[in-house]
Amino acid sequence: MPPAASSVTPRRILSLARPEARRLSAGVFFLFIGSGLSLLFPQAIRLIIDEALGARDQALIDRATLWMTVIFAVTAVANALRYYFFTSAGENVVQALRERLFSHLVSQEVAFFDNSKTGELVTRLGADTAVLQQSVSGNIAMALRSGAQVLGGVALLFYTSPTLTLLMLTVVPPVVVVAMVYGRRMRLTSRRVNDEHAASNAVAEEIFVGIRTVRSFAAERHEGGRYSVALAKALALARRRTQLSAFFIGGSTFGGFIAGSLVLWYGSRLMLRGDLSIGSLTSFLVYTTLVSMSVSGLTDLWADFMRASGSAERVFDLLDRKPGMPISGGERIDPLQGHVEFQSVRFAYPTRLDAPVLKDLNLAIQPGEVVAIVGPSGAGKSTIAGLLARMYDPQGGSLLLDGRDLRTVDPEWLRQQIGVVAQEPMLFSGSIFDNIRYGRLDATEAEVEAAARAANAHDFVCRFPDGYRTSVGERGVQLSGGQKQRVAIARAILKDPRLLVLDEATSALDAESEHLVKDALERLMRGRTTLIIAHRLSTVLGADRVLVLEGGQVVQSGSHASLMEQEGLYRRLVERQFAAA
């Protein structure tokens, strides 16, 4: 069943065009001039045939030709201006729509992205909005032009011969009915074609992002196959759409010819009876051609519009999606001490609600305390960090910051208070400078450099020929693991947060980098409430307290020394996991 959105969508597409009303009105103005003037052409033909040729009046032919040239020139200018105004309006509309959709998408909660494919979202943002541009700039203009030509043409046909006009119009109702049925199928098919295109883009994007893995498994051919399968689905549907169009184009052409033949047949009879002049019949035929071309143009546009509706539905679905969590708004805690408490927290990822990660988790961290969390892989250590930064909300219990429920705190402010150094830091394409400054977008050059020094990054940065202007590549691929970590630390230092979350890298760096990173981290932790997801013995040794996580709960807590004295998970973990260290 087509969704209820179908009746709303055309109106919504038009409503997008509202801010461009001035340009569009200018476009409409020139459109009416252009199409109005083109309707005068058959009148000139009639004049020349009936008046000038009959009377052998050379001067009248000259005058009529001159006027025709003037009319063509004005029509040409009007058409050019119409095109300009409509197209630029379309471009503006799509730009505004993309901005709106983008900021709406980035405001969605993290769980939304767990469940979406990036390639698909990018397709919605790029390709689907581009189809809408076509709709606004080309199609509205053409529809108005064709509509005006049909109305004007039919009026002039009536003026020339009412009976002939009624005869000609008998072909219109069947064409309209067919167009309605066809338009509906077109919209549904287009929507599916777009979905398949988006899916194939998602496959390609995933492969590009993971090219190193693909290469190391020599899986290029396998991935090529996966992409081909995705493309084939899109192609099969696109072929269905093309068949629909082809059938329809054939039908509407046939309708046009039928109308022309009827007019010629009956018009000739009228002429033989002396009820119609040759000039009138000729101009009538030209009008008929014009009108039937416009009608078939309109039906094509109808198809295009339905195609655009297919894209628009997806775009509007996304625009209508309410974020599951606000990104700003709420109270701020001033001054923030940095006391963190988890009270009976229950949590499962929204994509996997039946697999609870945290069950009745209780923990408290004092301001300035450094707490290390250890536990088996998959125990939920990173999840705790994610909840603290409010990437997700727990399903039960609460998180308190200085005694206030995290849900009442302004998320934007909260994230300014938390510095996260992830296991594999995410850098954005741009320079090292830009990436460090991501910590505080208004930081000066000197502040960025000071942060880099404190993060032990300054020396390696200076060894690059371009220094801080060195590009890091997409996702930071042009930097080593240890370098990326130090850039991420510099970023956190610049941010100067009250709370710190460190997700320690599982893969060991070489001794020198390890030392530099550790040294930088120690400087960063000073005086901040710190939660470390620990993978190294040296880290737990340096922590004020160690929490041992298992089965979604804290099962042990205490200093390394006290925990080692107890029989329990911690001692086993240390003996196994940290044995090498």
Ligand SMILES: Nc1ncnc2c1ncn2[C@@H]1O[C@H](COP(=O)(O)OP(=O)(O)OP(=O)(O)O)[C@@H](O)[C@H]1O
């Ligand atoms: N975005 C997500 N969506 C659904 N499930 C997730 C998501 N992230 C993690 N999980 C699941 O939640 C559980 C806890 O994951 P988490 O990353 O917190 O473990 P961890 O203790 O940090 O593990 P490790 O030491 O291996 O990094 C795992 O079973 C994991 O499969």
